[in-house]
Amino acid sequence: MKRTTIIDIARSLGITPSTVSRALAGNLRVSESTRKRVQEKALEMGYQPNIVASSLRRGKSDTIGMLVPRINRHFFSHVISAVEEILNPAGYNLLICQSHEKSELENQALQVLLKNRVAGIIMSHAMETVDFEMARKATEERVPVVQFDRVNKEVPGPRIVNDNFSGAYMAVKHLIRGGYSRIAHLTGSLGVNVYSERHRGYRYAMEEASLDFDELVFEGAITRETGYEKALQLVKQHRVDAFFCAGDFASVGTIQAIHDCGLRVPEDMGVVGFANEPFAGFITPQLTTVEQNAYDMGHRAANALIRVIGGQIMTGMDQEEVVPVRLLVRESSMRATVNNK
Secondary structure (H helix, E strand, O other): OOOOOHHHHHHHHOOOHHHHHHHHOOOOOOOHHHHHHHHHHHHHOOOOOOHHHHHHHHOOOOEEEEEEOOOOOHHHHHHHHHHHHHHOOOOOEEEEEEOOOOHHHHHHHHHHHHHOOOOEEEEOOOOOOOOOHHHHHHHHOOOOEEEEOOOOOOOOOEEEEEOHHHHHHHHHHHHHHOOOOOEEEEOOOOOOHHHHHHHHHHHHHHHHOOOOOOOOEEOOOOOHHHHHHHHHHHHHOOOOOEEEEOOHHHHHHHHHHHHHOOOOOOOOOEEEOOEOOHHHHOOOOOOEEEEOOHHHHHHHHHHHHHHHHOOOOOOOOOEEEEEOOEEEOOHHHOHHHHHOO
8 A cells, every 4th residue: 555645645635745744743833723634634544654754854863773682582571671661761762673593684683773764773692693794884874882781892882791700600609519510511602792701600610619621511502402402411421410501491401301311400410590581480490590680781771872872972982881690599409408408
């Protein structure tokens, strides 16, 4: 169907397009009766304003683009909600895109956001992304970019990250204190900052305790299925007595693999995850995990973007904020407590 335009409304009412435009904008130079007629006719004809054209005329946009790997992840959905809590009262609308962890889709989404002349972009990179040229291009076109969670220092602008190092260090230290010593680390790509930092925290805790780990780090084991496959292999080989998983979904697969080998969690093997997904406190045994403060991260990202748009932070200024995390100790790692009952 042909899109209804201001010209169509003007022809229908027998008035000029400029009068229709002023009436829709609420201009008091147009009589109240004419404004009412125009608004009623626009509604009747299904008129939708061209937001991009309107932004061009005003010289500014009230739309912020937000790009996340997956909307259906608990962490990202909560960040989005927190961003909206800050942006909406400030007069901005949020246009949300997702990359589905694909670098090609991430670049396509960025192109769409730039073509729509958004006022700024808040983004977390896809797992596949290794070339950050398109994100850099946005900043070169004076569109401020705030990165959160999965970030890259090649892209100018504020970065909001979790304290992944400390979270991993606390998790592994907790397992060591519980008497576990052969602790495997199941993780995503170490080329992604969140996983490289969690790996660094794992290494630091293991080195501090003088424990071997060189052959106990496994990339590409971040989903429930890949976590299950790798854990099943390690348990059958009797190579480990605990797992630190860089994500809770891998932890669920790991617990299932341990059970399928006839062993118990935490009596025989301990498991700690990262993210505190909604299911973590409801599975059996309840999962010890690291809590990420998604709302805090979302608020900080949105406020950082508003400061850049308002000129309080220079566009392209390198600035990183670290969001604290905390370890939530539950049943899956409490072998000492179980054995003392």
